[in-house]
Amino acid sequence: MSQYIGEPITRVDGHEKVTGQAKYAAEFNVPDLTYGVVVSSTITKGRITLLDTSKALAVNGVIEVFTHENRPRTAWFDISYKDQDSPPGSPFRPLYDNKIKYNGQPVALVVAETFELARFAAMLVHVEYEAEPCDTDLMKHLDTVRNPEPGLMNLMKPLPPKPRGDADKAFAEAPVQQSAQYIHGMQHHNPMEMFASTVEYGKNGFLTIYDKTQGVTNSLLYVTQAFNIPFNQVRVVSPYVGGAFGSGLRPQYQLFLAVMAARELKRSVRVSLTRQQMWSFGHRPATVQNVCLGTQADGTITAIIHEAKAATSQFEDYTEEVVNWTGKLYPTPNGALRYKLKSLDIYTPLDMRAPGGVTGLSAVECAVDELAYKLGMDPLEFRLKNYTERDWTEKDRPFSSKELRACFRQGAERFGWSGRNPEPRSMRKDHNLIGWGMATGIWDAAQVPARAEATLTVNGKLRVRSATADIGTGTYTIMTQIAADTLGMPIDDVVFRLGDTTMPAAPIEGGSWTASTVGSAVKSACDTLAKTLFRMAKRIPKSPFVGVGFDDVLFINGEIRLKRNPSARVSLLEVVNLNGGRAITETGTSIPNLVAHMKYSRNAHAAAFVEVQVDEDFGTVKVTRAISAVAAGRIINPRTARSQIIGGMVWGISHALQEESVMDHRYGRFMNHDLAEYHIPVCADIHEMDVVFVEENDTVVNPLGVKGVGEIGLVAMPAAIANAIFHATGKRIYELPIQLDKVM
Structure with missing residues (x-):
């Protein structure tokens, strides 16, 4: 029974941040x-x-x-x-x-x-x-790209799988075809x-x-x-x-x-x-994609070709998982996913929220939408027709869990998708054209090794540590919740600490894996501590636990209680007092279940629904309404998770409409290297937003059943916005960001 996991606990580090006590x-x-x-x-x-x-x-x-x-x-x-x-x-x-x-x-x-x-x-x-x-322009070198260098550090970013069937032939013979080139400019973390x-x-x-x-x-x-x-x-x-x-x-x-x-x-x-020097290292790379989709007359996909060409530096081969997502989302007997690089006189690109995922899905989800229009099908209906429970990019493995159908259904209901007039330019409000669009999102549900330490102090408090990070995601809070639940302690008696190499080692915080990775280590450490405390409690004179096993007791409210007789109890403070005035410490390690992970593809899924208003005279675009329905396993904290999804949705608006690092290729220099000229949304750009967490039970991904929500809120939004702009205006735009000159 969970007392804190699943509850919208306020951020435990909030007081330090708002009072200025938090030091950077x-x-x-x-x-x-x-x-x-x-x-x-x-x-x-x-x-x-x-x-x-x-x-x-x-x-x-x-x-x-x-x-x-x-x-x-x-x-x-x-x-x-x-x-x-x-x-x-x-x-x-x-x-x-x-x-x-x-x-x-x-x-x-x-x-x-x-x-x-x-x-x-x-x-x-x-x-x-x-x-x-200098040579910094990817567009000049689309015919001279090459395969990336393989390397150990690219294991977390798998290169495209081997082709399936004969995609080129199947596409050429497909009764209905969709083919387009999509251009994605450079962006910088700010x-x-x-x-x-x-x-x-x-x-x-x-x-x-x-x-x-x-x-x-x-x-x-x-x-x-x-x-x-x-x-x-x-x-x-x-x-x-x-x-x-x-x-x-x-x-x-x-x-x-x-x-x-x-x-x-x-x-x-x-x-x-x-701030200007923040443009001198790392960025989301410029990428050019070609997406070719072929279907039968009834909309069944028979061919997928998705190729991406991206920029890297002269000294490192930075890669992204751009094209693989297409194969994870859509089944086909004939698929070819290709990824190439061009070395340019730039700094090495760097992972930027949802690296590769938001780039690839921004292209393929627009291509799917355009193909649905050619077929005369509702874009949601087309996706349901080509729904898959298996991942052909991962040896045709089943997904550990996949509630994407529920995301489609619940998101569409909340948005009111059934009330959409499918005809472009058919919906208006005064001088604004109204458009509705949707797109699918997918992201990895990864776990990597990590360690944590749990200590019951002499005053009966729980102190947990791991050398992870909290980049604003709520790590402090959810780790506190996991520890409090696992050891059955009041949350006010639990403190989680991070960000110090004197603590048990943890990996970099990225890839939406921290909740699963460090959370599992925290659970492991607290589980181990619980067993140690139970063994000590059995040695107390006249202990009520003599002759019973660990599975026969519960840890509740700072006490160990016998399941069949809750009045038989021992407080944790009483147990630690037996330790000669010393705290009791145990460590735990989380290691992915490699056997289970080899059998399943592990991903979070989402569906984004968006409404835009496009000024018919000026071409300005306003996202007036957006909903993300997300299936990400067990949600540790709905409050912090919702904040993550909303943040991703806001970034999706930025990604689709505003954000762009502009380089003058004559000089190889970024010209808008400050926040005055590098445009990101302000409060006036953000309107009605909603999040739906779809219930999903996954017993494979990790002991907690969590998938992480750092990136899944972003990946579907740019395509949903682009598709809504088409519905509003009847104009397809194949280059991000979609600024007013492109709309006009």
Whole structure:
């Protein structure tokens, strides 16, 4: 019986955040702190011919200017320099030599006694370059793409499966065909908290690092490998993260520079990046997709061809799972899913919320909608006709659970889909054209290994720890709920802590796997602690549990009770008092059930329904109403889960209508590298939104039966909006974002 799991508990970390007690990476003040400011390159490709730091060093209060000419020696071996999210290739190495690989690359670090002095002196660093022609435009190279390099780090992003049947022939012979090219521009993560690392230089060179990261363990691995430092000489701390969306999965260059400077100067150093410098690492890559769908006259899909061509850097092969989703959603005897890369003079792209998923589904779900119109079928009816319970991209495995039909039904009912006039341009309100659109969403339900620790303190409180992160998703809260439920304790007596490498190791927080991964570890640790406490309770004089097994008792309200006689009880405080005034601690490890996982495909599913108003004169688009129906297994906390889905839906509006990193390919430079010109929604852009959680029981994915909701709320929204715009205007738009000039 669950007392807290499934309840809309308010965020346990909310008080610290709203009162300002929560500290972020650039807010930890340490003794003798100095400040570093990065100087960025102004060219995209070439080499540095002159680097004059004399004027900067002449400023009173400037301590040092680090460049490739004077940087200290580090362990630059690629094989030992990987992090948990590295793609195949050679990771970027700051200040390595005089070569410029991308625009905005760090070329110097100015360290001074104050931030203001460092920023001023950074303006005095004089750099001259010998520029070479740069190549950053994917559209010019669609005929010269190549297969990605295979690598260990791509295991979580599987490349397309082998073809099924003869897709090209089947498409050519299909009575009804749909074929189009879809263009997806570059986007950048823009979390409220910009990247910073505060490195405290301690006794005997011990480093305490306060880092903006989605995984302290990953930052620890990066630092110890890059600088050849023993693990016991470094501690990484990150209790709060002001948003990340994937940008914090890999350690960013400010971490390297701060550690380098601290070790060389033997002083504490903080390096903070500016908003403009947030455009100098990682982004959702430009991608061009071709989708070809063929059906019989009755709408049965007989051929699927989905190919994607994406940009990567010259030094790493970043890949995304773009095309596989099509095969997971739609059955066909003939399917070909293809994914190719082009190396350009850009920084390596980086996972950005729902990487690959939102890109691929934005194309295929628009193609499905257009095909349904050609067939004269309701888009929802077409999807139901081509519904599948098996995943042909994963050796035709069944899904561990799939309540997508219920998502369609409940979402359509809540939205009022049956009242839709299918004719484009048939619905109006004053000078606005009204459109309704829908799309399907799917995302992985993954689990990876993690550890957690549970401690019953001498005053009868439960303290649980794991070195995971909370990037605003509610990790603090749901882990507290899981621990309280598992050990049957009042939630006010439970505290969960995270974000410190002195805690049991956990993976980076991403991929919507934290609830399943760390949650299962927390459950394991608390289960183990419960068994230990029960064994101790049996040794109490006149114990009511003599001769009974663990399955014969319940943990309720801080007590162990006999199931058949609840009045026979022992308090946990009484048990811990037997331990000689010492707390009782147990650890737990969550490991995926690989046997079960080899038998099933594991995914969360969703259906998005959207209403738009399009101004007929100006082409402006307003999303007036949106509903997401989501099947994501067991929902630990409906309040935080709903917040995640709403956040994804808002991002879907941003993704479809506004968000775009604009590069001038003559210079290889992003031209809108600030939040004044990089457009994202404001409150006035967001109207009526609703979430439906469809009941789903999954006994395969993990011990908790949860699937994660971080990405599933985003993936279907852009296509649903594009389809609604077509319904409103009768115009198909094949390029995101859909701005007013494209509508007009």
